[in-house]
Amino acid sequence: MTFHLALILDLIGVFFFAVSGSLLAARRGFDLVGSLLLGSMVGLGGGVARDIILNTGPPSAFTNPIYLAPPLLAAVLVYFIPGNIERSARLLLTFDAGGLALFCITGTLKALEAGMNPVAALLLGVTTAVGGGILRDVTANEVPRVFDPKDLYAIPAFVGAGLAAALWHLGWLNLLTGTLAAVVVFGLRMLSLRFGWHAPLAARSWARPRFRRR
Numbered sequence: 001m002t003f004h005l006a007l008i009l010d011l012i013g014v015f016f017f018a019v020s021g022s023l024l025a026a027r028r029g030f031d032l033v034g035s036l037l038l039g040s041m042v043g044l045g046g047g048v049a050r051d052i053i054l055n056t057g058p059p060s061a062f063t064n065p066i067y068l069a070p071p072l073l074a075a076v077l078v079y080f081i082p083g084n085i086e087r088s089a090r091l092l093l094t095f096d097a098g099g100l101a102l103f104c105i106t107g108t109l110k111a112l113e114a115g116m117n118p119v120a121a122l123l124l125g126v127t128t129a130v131g132g133g134i135l136r137d138v139t140a141n142e143v144p145r146v147f148d149p150k151d152l153y154a155i156p157a158f159v160g161a162g163l164a165a166a167l168w169h170l171g172w173l174n175l176l177t178g179t180l181a182a183v184v185v186f187g188l189r190m191l192s193l194r195f196g197w198h199a200p201l202a203a204r205s206w207a208r209p210r211f212r213r214r
Contacts, residue, residue, distance in 0.1 A: 006106050006113075009178060010047065010060070011070055013102030018043035018074035020096040021136045023088050026078055028140050035078060040071040042136035043099070050107050050128040054114045093193055096133060096145070100153070101185035104129035104160035105178050109168060118165045125161030130154055149201055152192035160185035 018039035025035035044061040051059035061067045081091075107128025111121035130146045130153065137144040145153045163181040167173040191197070 004175075006109050008175065009102045009182065010106045011066065013099050013106060014043040014047070014067060015070035015074055016095045016102065017046075017099030017132050017136075018071040019078060020092050020099060020133075021071075022075045022078035023092040023095070024136060024140050024142075027088055027092075032075065032079060036071060036075040038136060038139060039074045039078075040068075041139060042132040043071045043074070044132070045135040046103050046107070046128040046131035046133075049131045050110060050124060053124060053127070054110065054116075056114060094190070097156075097186050097189040097193075099132070100129045100157055100189060101160055101182040103132070104157040104185060105164045105182050108161040108164040109173070109178075112165065112168050118169065122158070122161040122165055125164060126154060126157045129157040129160070150196070150198055152189070152197045152199060155199060156185045156188040156192070159188060 021039035021042035022035040025038040030038065044059075044067060047067075048059040048061055051057075051061075057063070081088075104125045106125075108121050108125030111124040112118070116124065133153075134144045134146060145151050160181055163184065164173065164178065167177050167181065
């Protein structure tokens with residue numbers, strides 16, 4: 001059950017993240033090949049980093065051809081999406097939140113199944129969730145969202161990874177509960193965007209006026 005759960009959530013997460021990468025490529029004026037490459041980078045990057053850290057053999061993205069389907073589908077989908085820059089920005093944030101929610105669950109689950117302790121599994125789940133987004137934003141010459149002081153990005157991933165670890169140790173982790181945990185992360189991320197929630201700055205006394213909210 002856990003293998004199929006991880007695979008299903010992993011593929012959906014790859015698709016969501018790949019759509020966010022292809023949308024960013026469209027906003028930056030990349031061609032279709034650039035859209036596919038950026039979508040593949042964000043969709044597969046976090047999982048590749050996870051599998052390399054776990055040292056369980058070649059990353060799944062290179063051994064299972066099915067992982068190549070979501071980025072290809074995302075690039076084609078974005079190519080035919082009508083809309084404007086403002087709408088694409090909202091879609092990008094929505095799909096990015098979906099990928100974040102799913103990857104923090106699958107990353108934690110795979111780490112636990114590989115024998116990692118709960119704390120290490122939680123950290124690897126968060127790394128899986130934010131890794132692809134960092135690659136996407138750096139490649140597109142944007143500030144990674146995980147480092148944006150006006151954004152709440154890693155904290156929802158920590159919440160999801162913690163829920164996944166707790167459910168796994170209680171023996172309650174299945175497709176339903178894993179999906180519900182992902183929904184909690186997605187909801188927290190979207191609410192943070194709606195209401196402007198953000199984490200405290202590294203040094204309160206150094207806060208610049210543009211970081212302060214009224």
